[in-house]
Amino acid sequence: MDELRPRPPNSYALTPVGFLDRAATVYGDCPSIIYNDISYTWSQTHSRCLQLASSLSSIGINKGHVVSVIAPNIPAMYELHFAVPMAGAILNTLNTRLDARTISLLLCHAESKLLFVDPMYVSLVHEAISLFPPNTKHPPLVLIADDEVVSQQSSPTIHFYDTYESLVEKGDPAFNWIRPKNDFDPIALNYTSGTTASPKGVVHCHRGLFIVTLDSLIDWSFPKQPVFLWTLPMFHSNGWSYPWGMAAVGGTNICIRKFDAPTIYGLIEKHRVTHMCGAPVVLNMLSNSPTIIKPLKNPVHIITAGAPPPATILSRTESLGFVVGHGYGLTETGGIVVSCAWKRQWSLFPATERARLKARQGVRTVGMNEVDVVDPITGTSVKRDGSTLGEIVLRGGCIMLGYLKDPVATAKCMTENGWFYTGDVGVMHPDGYLEIKDRSKDVIISGGENLSSVEVESVLYTFPDINEAAVVARPDEFWGETPCAFVTLKEACCKSTTEKEIIEYCRARLPHYMVPKTVVVTEELPKTATGKIQKALLRDMAKDMGSSRVSRM
């Protein structure tokens, strides 16, 4: 057997980029992208991506170069997921909600060679490049034209190297795209959302995103030619790799610049949407909307991840006709790698029990090698009792190569014992399903007891008047830390709910040490661009409060 080694025909690099060539053959006449009045076929998308890749090559973009983009879910954003790697380069999508200072830092850190800018963000980019260190050249800018939004460019000092459409037009549709040399060539650079620390540059390779893309199609049993509504920002971990996945199954991508509940319901009906993704905040928006007058005509599959969804929101959304799947992934995994694989017999359970089961993150997807919850000190698996907290660890082909220019952070989580340490705290249930209890940094230690903020939140979410809730640690001279809850109330309710009522409600349902000692009723909770509540900010606020008291902001 020993003479049998990999050879060129079987060791060609795995890559999700080639899905586009195939889509042009199989689905050439079928819609690839629909955006307002614009509609492309897979043939057109194929040609446009090759043209853009050809132009990128001809202006000097090369293997290993980083190409950045700041844009919402418009067609150009989708095309760049193919065109940039087709030029051999690395795609870096930037979160549109970042401030100018952070964008400036990220562009410098990534050493971007080119920056595509949506008209909406011209001022932001202008400010960002003004913050570049002296004598540092910023990347040339390319303006993405858009009929919907006219450039907000007011400053005469900003110079665009070219426009997106002009680069497409100039390119050669017969361009022989540049394939990765091996499985581990980088394809994407994604900065983490920074809920707990400063953004880190996650680098993924072609093999990793090939695996997670196929894995996600199997895990959610995608049919051929689904209609996919882009409610999940593509800048968020490359839209969980679904831009490539839709090319693999010839789906129709419904692009949208921004959305609210009526927009989503309108598009679902207009385009017969079959699939969408989003953080639990999207589910909340859909199920709390007063515009809903009738349930969905056809079931819409919605995959949620990014935060543990409260059971009440899950059951409300399902009652409207959405088929909710719940999974778990990180920027570092390129997509969803743990999912709540549903058992047939569970469908017979009462709604609250179904929701409780579905709120668990679940089991590894088939493409992942292993998942476990381990004791952070000893590294051994925790008891499968559903209550012993441990750190969630993963191994599998879709785990990132590492953090850009941060060997210390990379080595810390990508260990030689073969596990990737997620920094998420969870439990393993007796049936082998894991449930996230918290980010490591969100665990509250009160009187020596480790308590999960998420567990307190899930009780708060069952309080009828509460819309959203987040619990963080508040320093306490006696206990070390105590739970502090920030909540918003539903519009429909009269807002007479008092903090005291909320505390009493929790007392009846939680062990004493888990009951929030502080409750803050507020108008809005601070969130990241992807809808995650920014607990770091709330923690700072709790810290600034000083001693225990009940307050209204």
Next chain:
Amino acid sequence: MDELRPRPPNSYALTPVGFLDRAATVYGDCPSIIYNDISYTWSQTHSRCLQLASSLSSIGINKGHVVSVIAPNIPAMYELHFAVPMAGAILNTLNTRLDARTISLLLCHAESKLLFVDPMYVSLVHEAISLFPPNTKHPPLVLIADDEVVSQQSSPTIHFYDTYESLVEKGDPAFNWIRPKNDFDPIALNYTSGTTASPKGVVHCHRGLFIVTLDSLIDWSFPKQPVFLWTLPMFHSNGWSYPWGMAAVGGTNICIRKFDAPTIYGLIEKHRVTHMCGAPVVLNMLSNSPTIIKPLKNPVHIITAGAPPPATILSRTESLGFVVGHGYGLTETGGIVVSCAWKRQWSLFPATERARLKARQGVRTVGMNEVDVVDPITGTSVKRDGSTLGEIVLRGGCIMLGYLKDPVATAKCMTENGWFYTGDVGVMHPDGYLEIKDRSKDVIISGGENLSSVEVESVLYTFPDINEAAVVARPDEFWGETPCAFVTLKEACCKSTTEKEIIEYCRARLPHYMVPKTVVVTEELPKTATGKIQKALLRDMAKDMGSSRVSRM
């Protein structure tokens, strides 16, 4: 970027074996295997495979060892697909229709360390080991117990080391199975069916079969928990990798020892079968059966490959309620890698046109890198005109490592230019779909013209009384070669059809040089165990005929 290299968490070897661990968690209580009155759950299958792997380890089966099995599609055959690689070893399934001499040769060539034997094949194995070269030890034998078939062992000289069930019982269900060290560790050794030459030992690696398993699930849009009827022999290219695929989606494997049309229809109804695979001969059996009295209650997806299916058989099968998918693969690709991806608009075409389109092999699956049809001399792509013949070439992660102990044959087809040469001759249609015209060796060269035997056969299949047809070259002093047709007639017909009528029928429908100069009406065509017509044998018969004449056997 350069400091970012593969690390243990992301470069763990890809393997399809781990799907079983996950199936035990997700589908633990659900049926994994049903065989007569035996039924296992995924928990049980998981435990049994670990137990067997543990026993294999304890008796000295190790990394790199070959473990052979000769058995039909019984539960043990399924379990060995996991248990053998879980012991770190390489699974070698043997074709049950081979003769003792060939089996003897293959066991020596493979240097098998252990041979599992179904009761049906005890005499065959006894004869095979009696043919071992003098002073050569044969592998220890393990008898697979089976309630349905009592051992046909008559010879007192054969010694069994142990029985299958005893090895399972003795094993440890908590065995820590031996994972591959890297992507390219071998997992399976499959001998080619030898339609054109002596069997070659195809070696596949874990990465390759991981890829083709996931790829096949996506390509055929497998749902969760399908019911899969094992009409395709698992010894044939590991059942196109579906043993592993069913663990990935938690399917129910309906095992059967042998089958005919009434058996299949009975099992479809009894177990609500959703999916099955088979060579076109299976489709022929299903659609020619006089026992069919009503169409299927629920659609059954049937994937056919292994030979180009005649359009008439395709349309007959579909009219009964089967949803036929047509693909193409080789033992060397571990599963189907080209498939006739169906376009929605084609469903509106008339039945004959639909069948013509579906008879084409199609486009590469998403998991494959590239497929092409090239000129065998220049190596460049042939014209996409649907008529220029060329050799089909492939590149992709599921292509074999190579042929065991045959570096010359390996180097010949696994070229440094990155293509695997299939030895199959095809055309590329203008729409990018390829169609196989022949095996290289089956092309007939008559008067300097290359003619495809399959094309002649497809005309013969439209002749109402013909059941099966195969065309081979017959030596001719003047033309070099001429087409010689071997045909069987349908039972229903009065068998008065003459060779002359058949030749005249062809003359009205084919260019003169393609019309068979010889037609042989026979009772049966020689076939391999997988239902492929053995053209090599027919070619020998044609050679023995001497000069042109019309004969009846």
